Amino acid sequence: MKVMVLSSFTTSLFWFRVDMMKSFRAAGYEVVAVGDGTETEWAERFSALGIRYRQIPVQRNGTNPLQDLKTLRALYRLIKEEKPDKIFAYQAKTVIYGGIAARMNGVREVYPLIAGVGSVFLGDGFKRKFIRTILVAEYKAGMKHAPKVFFQNRDDLAEFTARGILPEEKAVMLHGSGVNVETFTPAPLPEMPGFLCISRLIRDKGVCEYLEAARILRRKHPEVRCVLVGPFDTNPSAIRPEELQPYIDDGSVVYAGEQKDVYPYLCGCTAYVLQSYHEGTPKTVLEAMASGRAIITTDAPGCRETVTDGINGYLVPIRDAEAIVNAMEKILADPAKTAEMARTARQIAEDKYDVHKVNRVIRQTMRIEE
Numbered sequence: 001m002k003v004m005v006l007s008s009f010t011t012s013l014f015w016f017r018v019d020m021m022k023s024f025r026a027a028g029y030e031v032v033a034v035g036d037g038t039e040t041e042w043a044e045r046f047s048a049l050g051i052r053y054r055q056i057p058v059q060r061n062g063t064n065p066l067q068d069l070k071t072l073r074a075l076y077r078l079i080k081e082e083k084p085d086k087i088f089a090y091q092a093k094t095v096i097y098g099g100i101a102a103r104m105n106g107v108r109e110v111y112p113l114i115a116g117v118g119s120v121f122l123g124d125g126f127k128r129k130f131i132r133t134i135l136v137a138e139y140k141a142g143m144k145h146a147p148k149v150f151f152q153n154r155d156d157l158a159e160f161t162a163r164g165i166l167p168e169e170k171a172v173m174l175h176g177s178g179v180n181v182e183t184f185t186p187a188p189l190p191e192m193p194g195f196l197c198i199s200r201l202i203r204d205k206g207v208c209e210y211l212e213a214a215r216i217l218r219r220k221h222p223e224v225r226c227v228l229v230g231p232f233d234t235n236p237s238a239i240r241p242e243e244l245q246p247y248i249d250d251g252s253v254v255y256a257g258e259q260k261d262v263y264p265y266l267c268g269c270t271a272y273v274l275q276s277y278h279e280g281t282p283k284t285v286l287e288a289m290a291s292g293r294a295i296i297t298t299d300a301p302g303c304r305e306t307v308t309d310g311i312n313g314y315l316v317p318i319r320d321a322e323a324i325v326n327a328m329e330k331i332l333a334d335p336a337k338t339a340e341m342a343r344t345a346r347q348i349a350e351d352k353y354d355v356h357k358v359n360r361v362i363r364q365t366m367r368i369e370e
Helices: 010-016 018-026 039-047 065-082 092-104 126-143 154-162 207-220 241-249 263-267 283-290 321-333 335-352 355-366
Strands: 002-006 030-035 052-055 086-090 110-114 149-151 171-173 194-198 225-229 254-257 271-274 294-298 313-316
Touching (some): 002 018, 002 065, 002 092, 010 018, 010 030, 010 039, 018 030, 018 355, 030 065, 039 052, 065 092, 086 092, 086 355, 092 110, 092 126, 110 154, 149 154, 194 207, 207 225, 207 241, 207 321, 241 254, 263 283, 271 283, 283 335, 294 321, 294 335, 313 321
Parallel strands (some): 002 030, 030 052, 149 171, 194 225, 194 271, 225 254, 294 313
């Protein structure tokens, strides 16, 4: 038996879905991972885990219909060649075109994951509304015959059911992608207080608000470091290097770039900050919780599910740098409460977000039993 895992972003596939794919392997399935990265770069890394890797052409943020047709044709040929028994797909283009290509090849067991609806579902404007109309129609086509569809928060599910993309009875709720609580373990809080944000550098992740909050905080507390980890991106709302540079130059943030291993950075912070406008369930928040860190995040879909305000962190409004600063100052003002919130965060990670528990639900839904 063979299961194929489709993604439009190989980096995410490797770092966020490896535990799930390993659990498929443990159940006796051959696993084929599919993404946009080159086989030269990625095949050996997946092979070391007993997983075969195949590349497809896909522009995850592009709107060129000819490029999307190229993606559909490549997926059709790949599925025809590999003949998988089951397909797990996430991220918009591989959910849509993977579902269509699978149906064209007679593969009925396709299980999409909606890990956040994406920026196109946010905001107004003619262009976004036009793209959203097309995307809704494509989602309907791609998910039409899916036996079940995974969601990470009920806001996204409500969006999909309200737009008639799928009936609610097809939905299966997951506690995010889960976190490996054996890899991310509690670490002592640092002596020198500091904050950390890990994010692709795009506006919809609220990175601009984090930068502004860091600048305000530094004026009040020059001894406190605010660290930013993450890559620049091709998303339409991407932040350009020249926009970030002034915050680096005046010492507001320490920019560490993209990191393959974020755990040392989590160990170096007092609390973790993610000010996104919308998420599925943010993986970095779960990793921070498992590492024993209090969380500051937004009262927004996907984010609000991870934090009970004042218990394992603080919830703040979106697009509000001052609110982030206020929460940061609460963290700094009460070390004992911060330490207690950190311990609670770890316990929640173990009880609710353990990746093995999440993967068990996925396997049961897909009828992949060990």
